[in-house]
Amino acid sequence: MQIQIFQDKESLHRAVAQMFVDAVKAKPSIVLGLATGSSPLETYENMIKDHQENGTDYSEVVTFNLDEYIGLDGSHSQSYRHFMNTSLFNGLNIPLGQTNVPSGTGDVDKTCEDYEAKIANTGGIDLQLLGIGTNGHIGFNEPGTPFDTRTHVTELTKETIDGNARFFESAESVPKKAVTMGIQTIMDAKKIVLIAYGSKKAAAIRDMVNGPITESMPASILQDHSDTTLFLDEEAAALLKPE
Numbered sequence: 001m002q003i004q005i006f007q008d009k010e011s012l013h014r015a016v017a018q019m020f021v022d023a024v025k026a027k028p029s030i031v032l033g034l035a036t037g038s039s040p041l042e043t044y045e046n047m048i049k050d051h052q053e054n055g056t057d058y059s060e061v062v063t064f065n066l067d068e069y070i071g072l073d074g075s076h077s078q079s080y081r082h083f084m085n086t087s088l089f090n091g092l093n094i095p096l097g098q099t100n101v102p103s104g105t106g107d108v109d110k111t112c113e114d115y116e117a118k119i120a121n122t123g124g125i126d127l128q129l130l131g132i133g134t135n136g137h138i139g140f141n142e143p144g145t146p147f148d149t150r151t152h153v154t155e156l157t158k159e160t161i162d163g164n165a166r167f168f169e170s171a172e173s174v175p176k177k178a179v180t181m182g183i184q185t186i187m188d189a190k191k192i193v194l195i196a197y198g199s200k201k202a203a204a205i206r207d208m209v210n211g212p213i214t215e216s217m218p219a220s221i222l223q224d225h226s227d228t229t230l231f232l233d234e235e236a237a238a239l240l241k242p243e
Protein backbone atom coordinates (compact mmCIF):
# COMPACT_ATOMS: atom_id res chain seq x y z
CA MET A 1 0.00 0.00 0.00
CA GLN A 2 1.25 3.45 -0.83
CA ILE A 3 0.30 6.36 1.41
CA GLN A 4 0.10 10.03 0.52
CA ILE A 5 -0.55 12.50 3.33
CA PHE A 6 -1.85 16.01 2.63
CA GLN A 7 -1.83 19.06 4.88
CA ASP A 8 -5.37 19.92 3.96
CA LYS A 9 -8.44 18.36 2.44
CA GLU A 10 -8.47 20.71 -0.57
CA SER A 11 -5.08 19.59 -1.88
CA LEU A 12 -6.05 15.95 -1.23
CA HIS A 13 -9.15 16.27 -3.39
CA ARG A 14 -7.27 18.13 -6.11
CA ALA A 15 -4.69 15.32 -6.24
CA VAL A 16 -7.29 12.52 -6.42
CA ALA A 17 -9.29 14.36 -9.09
CA GLN A 18 -6.11 14.90 -11.12
CA MET A 19 -5.32 11.19 -10.90
CA PHE A 20 -8.79 10.37 -12.28
CA VAL A 21 -8.54 13.00 -15.04
CA ASP A 22 -5.11 11.68 -16.07
CA ALA A 23 -6.44 8.12 -16.08
CA VAL A 24 -9.41 9.08 -18.29
CA LYS A 25 -7.11 10.93 -20.69
CA ALA A 26 -4.75 7.95 -20.87
CA LYS A 27 -7.61 5.50 -21.52
CA PRO A 28 -10.81 7.19 -22.79
CA SER A 29 -12.83 3.95 -22.44
CA ILE A 30 -11.64 3.41 -18.84
CA VAL A 31 -13.87 1.49 -16.40
CA LEU A 32 -14.14 3.42 -13.15
CA GLY A 33 -15.40 2.12 -9.80
CA LEU A 34 -17.01 4.94 -7.82
CA ALA A 35 -18.11 5.63 -4.26
CA THR A 36 -20.74 7.82 -2.61
CA GLY A 37 -20.70 9.50 0.81
CA SER A 38 -18.86 12.60 1.93
CA SER A 39 -15.32 11.37 1.18
CA PRO A 40 -15.39 11.70 -2.65
CA LEU A 41 -17.70 14.72 -2.89
CA GLU A 42 -15.06 17.42 -3.41
CA THR A 43 -13.04 15.12 -5.66
CA TYR A 44 -16.13 14.95 -7.90
CA GLU A 45 -16.47 18.76 -7.76
CA ASN A 46 -12.87 19.06 -8.96
CA MET A 47 -13.50 16.58 -11.79
CA ILE A 48 -16.52 18.62 -12.94
CA LYS A 49 -14.48 21.83 -12.75
CA ASP A 50 -11.75 20.24 -14.87
CA HIS A 51 -14.33 19.04 -17.40
CA GLN A 52 -15.78 22.55 -17.68
CA GLU A 53 -12.39 24.24 -17.95
CA ASN A 54 -10.38 21.70 -19.95
CA GLY A 55 -13.04 19.62 -21.67
CA THR A 56 -11.81 16.23 -20.46
CA ASP A 57 -13.94 13.75 -22.40
CA TYR A 58 -16.04 11.14 -20.55
CA SER A 59 -18.11 10.02 -23.56
CA GLU A 60 -16.57 6.52 -23.59
CA VAL A 61 -16.09 6.06 -19.84
CA VAL A 62 -18.04 3.30 -18.05
CA THR A 63 -18.66 3.47 -14.30
CA PHE A 64 -19.76 1.03 -11.60
CA ASN A 65 -20.76 2.28 -8.16
CA LEU A 66 -20.04 0.32 -5.04
CA ASP A 67 -23.47 0.15 -3.50
CA GLU A 68 -27.11 1.17 -3.13
CA TYR A 69 -29.65 1.08 -0.31
CA ILE A 70 -32.31 -1.60 -0.63
CA GLY A 71 -35.79 -0.14 -0.88
CA LEU A 72 -34.78 3.22 -2.35
CA ASP A 73 -35.71 3.87 -5.94
CA GLY A 74 -33.17 5.79 -8.03
CA SER A 75 -35.38 8.88 -7.88
CA HIS A 76 -35.28 8.96 -4.03
CA SER A 77 -33.24 11.94 -2.84
CA GLN A 78 -31.09 9.71 -0.59
CA SER A 79 -30.52 6.95 -3.15
CA TYR A 80 -26.95 6.59 -4.32
CA ARG A 81 -28.14 6.76 -7.95
CA HIS A 82 -29.54 10.23 -7.22
CA PHE A 83 -26.34 11.20 -5.37
CA MET A 84 -24.17 10.16 -8.31
CA ASN A 85 -26.31 11.89 -10.93
CA THR A 86 -26.36 15.17 -9.02
CA SER A 87 -22.79 15.07 -7.59
CA LEU A 88 -20.93 13.88 -10.67
CA PHE A 89 -22.60 12.44 -13.76
CA ASN A 90 -24.78 15.45 -14.66
CA GLY A 91 -21.66 17.63 -14.60
CA LEU A 92 -19.73 15.48 -17.10
CA ASN A 93 -20.43 14.43 -20.69
CA ILE A 94 -20.91 10.77 -19.70
CA PRO A 95 -24.03 9.08 -21.15
CA LEU A 96 -26.10 7.96 -18.14
CA GLY A 97 -26.51 4.54 -19.81
CA GLN A 98 -22.79 3.96 -19.25
CA THR A 99 -23.13 4.62 -15.50
CA ASN A 100 -24.04 1.67 -13.33
CA VAL A 101 -25.39 1.81 -9.78
CA PRO A 102 -26.90 -1.42 -8.46
CA SER A 103 -30.69 -1.20 -8.25
CA GLY A 104 -32.06 -1.25 -4.70
CA THR A 105 -35.54 -2.28 -5.85
CA GLY A 106 -36.92 -5.31 -7.71
CA ASP A 107 -35.20 -8.70 -7.77
CA VAL A 108 -32.02 -7.91 -5.83
CA ASP A 109 -30.48 -11.38 -6.18
CA LYS A 110 -30.68 -11.02 -9.95
CA THR A 111 -29.29 -7.49 -9.66
CA CYS A 112 -26.22 -8.89 -7.85
CA GLU A 113 -25.62 -11.59 -10.47
CA ASP A 114 -26.14 -9.20 -13.39
CA TYR A 115 -23.85 -6.60 -11.82
CA GLU A 116 -20.94 -9.03 -11.56
CA ALA A 117 -21.52 -10.23 -15.14
CA LYS A 118 -21.63 -6.67 -16.43
CA ILE A 119 -18.37 -5.76 -14.68
CA ALA A 120 -16.72 -8.89 -16.09
CA ASN A 121 -18.00 -8.07 -19.61
CA THR A 122 -16.21 -4.73 -19.59
CA GLY A 123 -12.91 -6.47 -18.80
CA GLY A 124 -12.97 -5.36 -15.15
CA ILE A 125 -12.58 -2.17 -13.17
CA ASP A 126 -9.42 -0.21 -14.02
CA LEU A 127 -9.54 2.32 -11.19
CA GLN A 128 -11.67 2.01 -8.05
CA LEU A 129 -12.36 4.87 -5.65
CA LEU A 130 -13.13 3.98 -2.02
CA GLY A 131 -13.99 5.67 1.25
CA ILE A 132 -13.75 3.83 4.57
CA GLY A 133 -16.31 3.51 7.37
CA THR A 134 -15.28 4.22 10.97
CA ASN A 135 -15.70 0.46 11.48
CA GLY A 136 -13.38 -0.32 8.55
CA HIS A 137 -16.05 -1.16 6.00
CA ILE A 138 -15.36 -0.72 2.29
CA GLY A 139 -18.42 -0.51 0.10
CA PHE A 140 -21.02 -1.79 2.54
CA ASN A 141 -18.89 -4.81 3.44
CA GLU A 142 -19.28 -4.64 7.18
CA PRO A 143 -16.88 -6.28 9.68
CA GLY A 144 -17.16 -10.07 9.44
CA THR A 145 -17.86 -10.11 5.69
CA PRO A 146 -15.88 -12.96 4.09
CA PHE A 147 -13.04 -11.74 1.88
CA ASP A 148 -14.22 -13.88 -1.07
CA THR A 149 -17.62 -12.17 -1.45
CA ARG A 150 -18.92 -10.74 -4.70
CA THR A 151 -21.86 -8.37 -5.17
CA HIS A 152 -24.40 -9.31 -2.50
CA VAL A 153 -27.12 -8.09 -0.14
CA THR A 154 -25.88 -7.00 3.26
CA GLU A 155 -27.39 -5.88 6.56
CA LEU A 156 -26.02 -2.54 7.71
CA THR A 157 -24.56 -2.35 11.21
CA LYS A 158 -25.89 0.08 13.81
CA GLU A 159 -22.65 2.09 13.48
CA THR A 160 -23.20 2.54 9.73
CA ILE A 161 -26.90 3.37 10.14
CA ASP A 162 -26.10 5.95 12.85
CA GLY A 163 -23.26 7.34 10.72
CA ASN A 164 -25.58 7.85 7.74
CA ALA A 165 -28.58 9.08 9.75
CA ARG A 166 -27.42 12.67 9.14
CA PHE A 167 -28.66 12.37 5.56
CA PHE A 168 -32.12 11.12 6.59
CA GLU A 169 -34.89 12.49 8.83
CA SER A 170 -33.89 10.05 11.58
CA ALA A 171 -31.88 6.86 12.16
CA GLU A 172 -35.20 4.95 11.82
CA SER A 173 -35.61 6.07 8.21
CA VAL A 174 -32.15 4.83 7.13
CA PRO A 175 -32.59 1.58 5.14
CA LYS A 176 -31.33 -1.45 7.05
CA LYS A 177 -30.00 -3.34 4.03
CA ALA A 178 -27.95 -2.54 0.96
CA VAL A 179 -26.60 -4.13 -2.22
CA THR A 180 -22.83 -3.87 -2.30
CA MET A 181 -19.95 -5.01 -4.46
CA GLY A 182 -18.18 -7.73 -2.50
CA ILE A 183 -14.67 -7.57 -1.15
CA GLN A 184 -13.41 -9.85 -3.94
CA THR A 185 -15.10 -7.59 -6.52
CA ILE A 186 -13.20 -4.62 -5.06
CA MET A 187 -9.92 -6.56 -4.84
CA ASP A 188 -10.22 -7.44 -8.55
CA ALA A 189 -9.89 -3.74 -9.50
CA LYS A 190 -6.54 -3.12 -11.15
CA LYS A 191 -5.87 0.03 -9.16
CA ILE A 192 -7.50 1.28 -5.95
CA VAL A 193 -7.54 4.73 -4.39
CA LEU A 194 -8.93 5.22 -0.88
CA ILE A 195 -9.75 8.67 0.50
CA ALA A 196 -9.98 9.36 4.25
CA TYR A 197 -9.85 12.59 6.14
CA GLY A 198 -10.64 13.82 9.64
CA SER A 199 -9.85 12.42 13.07
CA LYS A 200 -12.95 10.16 13.06
CA LYS A 201 -11.22 7.94 10.49
CA ALA A 202 -7.81 7.79 12.25
CA ALA A 203 -8.38 4.55 14.19
CA ALA A 204 -9.75 2.72 11.14
CA ILE A 205 -6.77 3.90 9.06
CA ARG A 206 -4.33 2.73 11.74
CA ASP A 207 -5.99 -0.69 11.98
CA MET A 208 -6.20 -1.19 8.19
CA VAL A 209 -2.55 -0.28 7.65
CA ASN A 210 -0.75 -1.43 10.81
CA GLY A 211 -3.09 -4.15 12.05
CA PRO A 212 -3.47 -7.78 11.01
CA ILE A 213 -5.38 -8.73 7.85
CA THR A 214 -8.66 -9.82 9.32
CA GLU A 215 -12.31 -9.99 8.29
CA SER A 216 -13.17 -7.98 11.39
CA MET A 217 -11.39 -5.01 9.70
CA PRO A 218 -12.57 -5.36 6.07
CA ALA A 219 -10.23 -2.65 4.67
CA SER A 220 -7.17 -4.53 6.02
CA ILE A 221 -7.41 -6.84 2.97
CA LEU A 222 -6.11 -3.92 0.89
CA GLN A 223 -2.66 -4.70 2.36
CA ASP A 224 -2.74 -7.64 -0.09
CA HIS A 225 -3.72 -5.56 -3.15
CA SER A 226 -0.87 -4.88 -5.57
CA ASP A 227 -1.74 -1.26 -6.44
CA THR A 228 -3.55 0.61 -3.68
CA THR A 229 -2.87 4.21 -2.68
CA LEU A 230 -4.33 5.90 0.39
CA PHE A 231 -4.95 9.65 0.15
CA LEU A 232 -5.12 10.91 3.74
CA ASP A 233 -5.12 14.23 5.52
CA GLU A 234 -2.93 14.63 8.59
CA GLU A 235 -5.81 13.96 11.00
CA ALA A 236 -6.73 10.64 9.39
CA ALA A 237 -3.04 9.67 9.33
CA ALA A 238 -2.39 10.75 12.94
CA LEU A 239 -2.37 7.28 14.51
CA LEU A 240 -0.24 5.53 11.87
CA LYS A 241 3.03 4.02 13.08
CA PRO A 242 5.95 6.14 11.85
CA GLU A 243 7.82 4.43 8.95
Ligand code: F6R
Nearest residue numbers: 035036037038039131132133139
Ligand atom coordinates in the same frame (compact mmCIF):
# COMPACT_ATOMS: atom_id res chain seq x y z
C1 F6R B 1 -20.05 4.61 -0.17
C2 F6R B 1 -19.46 3.48 0.54
C3 F6R B 1 -19.00 3.59 1.95
C4 F6R B 1 -18.37 4.94 2.31
C5 F6R B 1 -17.98 4.97 3.78
C6 F6R B 1 -17.44 6.33 4.18
O1 F6R B 1 -20.40 4.24 -1.50
O2 F6R B 1 -19.38 2.45 -0.03
O3 F6R B 1 -18.07 2.56 2.19
O4 F6R B 1 -17.25 5.16 1.50
O5 F6R B 1 -19.09 4.68 4.58
O6 F6R B 1 -18.46 7.26 4.13
P1 F6R B 1 -18.14 8.81 4.20
O7 F6R B 1 -17.33 9.14 3.01
O8 F6R B 1 -19.49 9.50 4.14
O9 F6R B 1 -17.40 9.05 5.47
